[in-house]
Amino acid sequence: MTSEEPSGNSLLLRFPRRIWSYVLGGLRTVRRVRGPAAQDLVGRFVLLVPAFAGSALIILILAFLWYEATPIFLDPQGGPSILVQPIWDPNRDLFGIAVFIVGSFVCTFLAIAMAVPLGVGAAVFLSEFCPLRIRTSIRMIVEMMAAIPSIVYGLWAYVVMVPWIRDSFAPAVQSNPLTSWMPWFQGSTNGLSVLAGSTILAIMLLPTVVAVSDDALQSVPRTYREASLALGATKTETARKIVVSAAIPGIGAAIVLSLGRAVGETMAVLMVTGNSLQIPYSLFDPTYVMTSIITNQLGYAFVFPLWRSALFAVALVLLLMSISFTIIAKWFVRWGMKTRGLV
Amino acid sequence: MGNEDQRSGVGCDQMVRDHASATSDEVSETPPSTPEQPEIEGKRRLLLWVKAQLLVRTRRELKDLLLKIVFAVAMLIVVLPFFLVVVHLAIVGLGGLTLDFFTTLPGPSLAGGIRNALVGTILLVLVAGGVGIPLSVLGAVYINEYSRPGRIRNLVEFASDVLAGIPSIVIGAFGFAFVVVFLGVGMGLVSGGLTLAFMMIPTVLRTTQEALRQVPVSLREASLALGATKWTTTWRVTIRAAFPGIMTGVLLSIGRVMGETAPLIFTSGNSLGVPTSIVGPASWVASLPYTIWAYVSDPRPYLQVKAHSTALALLIIVLAVDVVANYVSRKVTRRLV
Numbered sequence: 061m062t063s064e065e066p067s068g069n070s071l072l073l074r075f076p077r078r079i080w081s082y083v084l085g086g087l088r089t090v091r092r093v094r095g096p097a098a099q100d101l102v103g104r105f106v107l108l109v110p111a112f113a114g115s116a117l118i119i120l121i122l123a124f125l126w127y128e129a130t131p132i133f134l135d136p137q138g139g140p141s142i143l144v145q146p147i148w149d150p151n152r153d154l155f156g157i158a159v160f161i162v163g164s165f166v167c168t169f170l171a172i173a174m175a176v177p178l179g180v181g182a183a184v185f186l187s188e189f190c191p192l193r194i195r196t197s198i199r200m201i202v203e204m205m206a207a208i209p210s211i212v213y214g215l216w217a218y219v220v221m222v223p224w225i226r227d228s229f230a231p232a233v234q235s236n237p238l239t240s241w242m243p244w245f246q247g248s249t250n251g252l253s254v255l256a257g258s259t260i261l262a263i264m265l266l267p268t269v270v271a272v273s274d275d276a277l278q279s280v281p282r283t284y285r286e287a288s289l290a291l292g293a294t295k296t297e298t299a300r301k302i303v304v305s306a307a308i309p310g311i312g313a314a315i316v317l318s319l320g321r322a323v324g325e326t327m328a329v330l331m332v333t334g335n336s337l338q339i340p341y342s343l344f345d346p347t348y349v350m351t352s353i354i355t356n357q358l359g360y361a362f363v364f365p366l367w368r369s370a371l372f373a374v375a376l377v378l379l380l381m382s383i384s385f386t387i388i389a390k391w392f393v394r395w396g397m398k399t400r401g402l403v
Numbered sequence: 404m405g406n407e408d409q410r411s412g413v414g415c416d417q418m419v420r421d422h423a424s425a426t427s428d429e430v431s432e433t434p435p436s437t438p439e440q441p442e443i444e445g446k447r448r449l450l451l452w453v454k455a456q457l458l459v460r461t462r463r464e465l466k467d468l469l470l471k472i473v474f475a476v477a478m479l480i481v482v483l484p485f486f487l488v489v490v491h492l493a494i495v496g497l498g499g500l501t502l503d504f505f506t507t508l509p510g511p512s513l514a515g516g517i518r519n520a521l522v523g524t525i526l527l528v529l530v531a532g533g534v535g536i537p538l539s540v541l542g543a544v545y546i547n548e549y550s551r552p553g554r555i556r557n558l559v560e561f562a563s564d565v566l567a568g569i570p571s572i573v574i575g576a577f578g579f580a581f582v583v584v585f586l587g588v589g590m591g592l593v594s595g596g597l598t599l600a601f602m603m604i605p606t607v608l609r610t611t612q613e614a615l616r617q618v619p620v621s622l623r624e625a626s627l628a629l630g631a632t633k634w635t636t637t638w639r640v641t642i643r644a645a646f647p648g649i650m651t652g653v654l655l656s657i658g659r660v661m662g663e664t665a666p667l668i669f670t671s672g673n674s675l676g677v678p679t680s681i682v683g684p685a686s687w688v689a690s691l692p693y694t695i696w697a698y699v700s701d702p703r704p705y706l707q708v709k710a711h712s713t714a715l716a717l718l719i720i721v722l723a724v725d726v727v728a729n730y731v732s733r734k735v736t737r738r739l740v
Contacts, residue, residue, distance in 0.1 A: 100632040104549055110538045111545035111555075114604055115562040121569070121577045128580050181477030189471055190478075198482060200729065205485045207655075207725040209662020211692040212714045215699055216488045219495075219707070263484045270481055294467040296474075317568070324570025326665040327696065351572045351665070358576060358669055375576045379569060386568040390561070 125379055128372035131365055138370065143377070148337055148353075150361070155370035161377065162339050163254075163347035167329060168322040170258035170343075171265055176315055178262075179269030180304070183311075186270065187277035188299040199274075206267035214328035217260040222332055226251030230344055249344035252334030257347070260328045265318040272317065276310020277303055309396020313389045320385035324378060326351040350374050492715045499712030509675050513698070513706060517713050520694040522677050527667070527690055528657055530596025535603035536653055542604075543611035548637050560612075567605035571665040574601050579669035591686030592678050595671025599660045606656035607649075614648025615641060647731050654728035658721045664692035673697065691717040 132138035137153045145156025186195055230249050233239040280303050288298040304311070334346025335356065354371050361367035459465045507516035546559045578598030588594050618641050626636040642649070672687030679685045691713060698710035 096632045096635065100634040103634045107541055107545035107549060110541035111550070111559055113538045113542055114566050114608065115558060117601060117604065118562050118565055118569075120581065121573070124577055124580050124585070125573070178477050178480055181474050182481040185471075185474035185478045189474060198478065201482050201485055203729070204722055204725060205482070207658055207662075207721055208485075208488065209664070209692055209717060209721060211662065211664045211695050212488065212492070212718055215695060215710060215714050216491055218699060219711075220487070220491055266481050266484075294463055296467045296470040297463075299474075300470070320568045324568075324573070326570065326572045327692075331699070351570060354572050354576055355665060355668060358579065372576065372580070375573045379573050382568045382570055382573070383565050386565050390564065 121379065125372055125376040129369055129376045132369040132373050135366060135369075137366065138373075142370065142373065146339065150357075150364065150367045150370075153366065155366070155373075157350075157353075157370065157374050157377070159337055159339055160348055160350040160353050160374060163333070164323055164349040164351075166254055166340055166347065167257045167261060167333065167349055168319060170254065171261035171322050172315065172319060174258065174262035175265040175269050175318065179266050179314075180273050180311060182266075183270050183273035183277055184299050184304065186274050188295065188303060199271075202267045202270050206271065210264060210325060211327045213260055213264055214331040217256060217328060218331045221259065222251035222256050224251075225249065225253060225256055225344075229255075243341075244343045246342045247344050250334075252332055252346050253344045254333065254340045254347050255343040257329045257333035257349070260332055261322050261325055264325060264328060265322055268318045268321060269314050272314035273307070273311045276307040276314070279310065280306045306400060309393055309400065312392045312396065316385050316389040316392060320382045320389075323381055323385075324351060326355055330355055350378050354378075489718070492711055492718060495708060496711030496713075496715035499708055500715060504712060505716070508677070513675075513701070513703075513709070517691070517694055517709075517716070519674060519676055519689040520691045520713065521716075523671075523674075523688040524661055524690045524692075526592055526678065526688060527596050527599055527671065528661055530592060531599035531603055531660055532653070532657060534597060535600035535656075536607055538600070539604045539607035540611050540649060543608045543615060544637060544642070547612050547615040548633070548641065560609075563605040563608045566601075567609070571602065571663055574598060575666035575669055577601075578666060583670055589682060589684075589686075590670060590672040591682065591684070592671065592688045593681060593686065595667050595688060595690070598666045598670045599663065602663060602666060603656045603660055606659065607652050610652025610655065611645070611649045614645040614652065617648065618644040651728045651732040654724055654731065658724035658728065661724070662692055662717060662721055664690075664696055667693055691720075 132142065132155060133140055138155050142155050142157055143161070144158050145154070146158045146162075147154045147156045148159055186198060190198065226249060230245075230251075233242075233245045239245055284302050284306055285298055288302045289295070293301070329349055330352040333349060333352065335348050335352055336346040337348055338345065340347040354374055358368070358371050361371055456471075457468070459468055504516040505521055506518055508518050509515040542559065546556050550556050550559075575598060578594060578601065582588050582594045582597050583590055588597075622640055622644055623636055626640045627633070631639070667690055671690060671693070672684075673689050673693055674687040675689070678688045695710050695713050695717065698706040698713065701707075
């Protein structure tokens with residue numbers, strides 16, 4: 061009967077008709093079921109909504125930050141080159157955000173350089189040499205350290221560490237002939253510095269590094285250790301050459317995860333890095349990081365479209381960085397599991 | 404003799420001879436059927452253990468000992484800041500922690516207590532939990548009970564991992580752009596609570612999922628075999644078995660959200676009183692972390708002390724929530740094993 065229909069039309073119709081039959085079939089099923097079965101079916105579809113809340117939220121966040129950041133990328137004053145321009149002066153319509161990116165990276169890099177060796181060493185001690193009783197209590201302290209709010213760490217760093225750097229540490233290293241020549245100890249300081257920021261950042265990263273590395277070390281099979289000990293290796297040789305190298309993917313994931321946390325950390329860094337628009341050349345120089353500029357200026361910038369948009373561009377950069385760190389960490393774990401034959 | 408026997412190396416027989424007397428003493432006191440050493444010789448065993456650790460005969464053993472000391476020192480350095488922070492806060496802030504401090508509103512020139520912040524934090528956590536907990540628990544139930552392992556499950560898990568990694572200030576900026584401006588809610592309790600709820604979702608979702616995964620399949624199968632529907636099984640059997648695990652996740656995320664400052668700066672506003680309405684300027688709400696920040700930034704010296712007291716109060720609340728969460732999770736693991 062329908063053979064005279066043009067084929068294109070039927071192609072167009074075929075697909076919706078299939079969906080339509082699905083919907084009808086579904087409706088018929090819904091009408092047929094009664095009582096508990098209906099409850100089951102409805103519940104199943106209701107649960108779909110919260111399941112995708114997280115994904116929807118991420119898309120929403122990306123969309124909104126993108127929407128808010130477009131003006132600065134389209135404006136002749138800004139454009140994509142703001143990512144590499146170092147001068148930030150909203151009064152002259154100069155919105156280079158490179159200074160914040162550099163500041164964030166310097167702080168993060170120093171913090172990672174401090175936190176990772178310490179944290180991995182502590183995790184090795186915890187996992188390989190520690191008696192069980194001490195181990196449980198130290199794990200608990202480490203968990204508590206992770207739970208301390210960043211504002212509390214910031215308060216401590218601002219009140220204790222910053223004066224200590226100003227009054228004790230800086231004079232000590234600058235008057236000591238062994239260290240005073242070093243380029244990274246130059247310049248006068250009021251304590252608010254890259255050093256203070258990255259130290260408090262390292263302290264905040266340590267719990268993550270220790271906990272994740274400890275889990276990774278614990279998941280190394282016991283037989284590896286026994287084989288190494290049976291070959292006559294000492295306990296530290298076993299720990300360093302067998303256990304740590306088997307746990308490298310987990311430790312790598314810990315490092316990448318803490319990178320993400322370090323870049324995104326706000327309050328503590330804001331309070332102690334001095335918030336000065338300059339690229340730091342010495343440990344005692346103040347700097348400005350990405351999170352601080354958003355926190356400090358979004359309130360005022362709200363009524364200036366270009367300024368606000370530049371701040372949202374900073375937020376977008378932060379967001380993309382954190383997403384890529386998460387992806388890298390996941391990839392790291394998967395690669396490690398594959399190469400080490402654990403899955 | 405547990406630890407020291409695992410040492411190997413050139414002079415092992417020497418060590419065995421060292422301990423032969425001690426071991427034979429202990430064995431003679433205990434019935435040979437129990438392999439474990441009795442606790443009565445604890446002090447002596449500790450002494451022997453320390454001696455065995457410090458015994459160095461070869462270069463490799465020296466290196467072993469030195470590296471062990473290095474690792475132990477790293478551990479000490481890691482936990483040191485915790486005690487430094489707690490002791491410092493206690494020294495400066497403990498004097499201010501009176502009952503009045505919690506029950507009075509800050510008066511003129513901010514003399515007075517932190518009742519506004521305390522009530523504000525509780526209200527914000529209630530709003531955030533009211534929105535965030537059902538969303539994430541139901542989402543976890545869907546992906547763990549209803550979806551098959553595959554693309555959908557991976558997508559949801561990936562999304563919550565990404566969400567967990569997003570910096571808090573970015574969530575704050577988003578809350579400002581979306582909830583406050585775009586949805587037109589305005590600053591206040593609702594915006595702040597919603598923004599905090601965004602931060603709760605990943606933690607609760609992942610821990611709930613973990614708790615659901617630990618419920619044995621046999622429980623579900625038993626319920627299904629009795630003729631219960633999937634829905635009934637999920638709510639009456641699976642969730643009930645996983646409840647302590649879910650509680651742990653909820654408590655941990657509440658503890659984390661309570662200390663967040665950055666998401667609240669642009670969304671909750673600040674006030675010296677308790678919020679009196681749901682929307683509008685009357686719903687502006689203070690919170691403990693924001694109050695700490697405001698007091699620290701203030702040059703007046705007595706506010707510095709108040710900041711320390713507030714921080715100490717926040718620290719105590721957060722750590723208490725954390726300890727309770729740990730206690731709950733230990734109970735559940737003990738019950739399941």
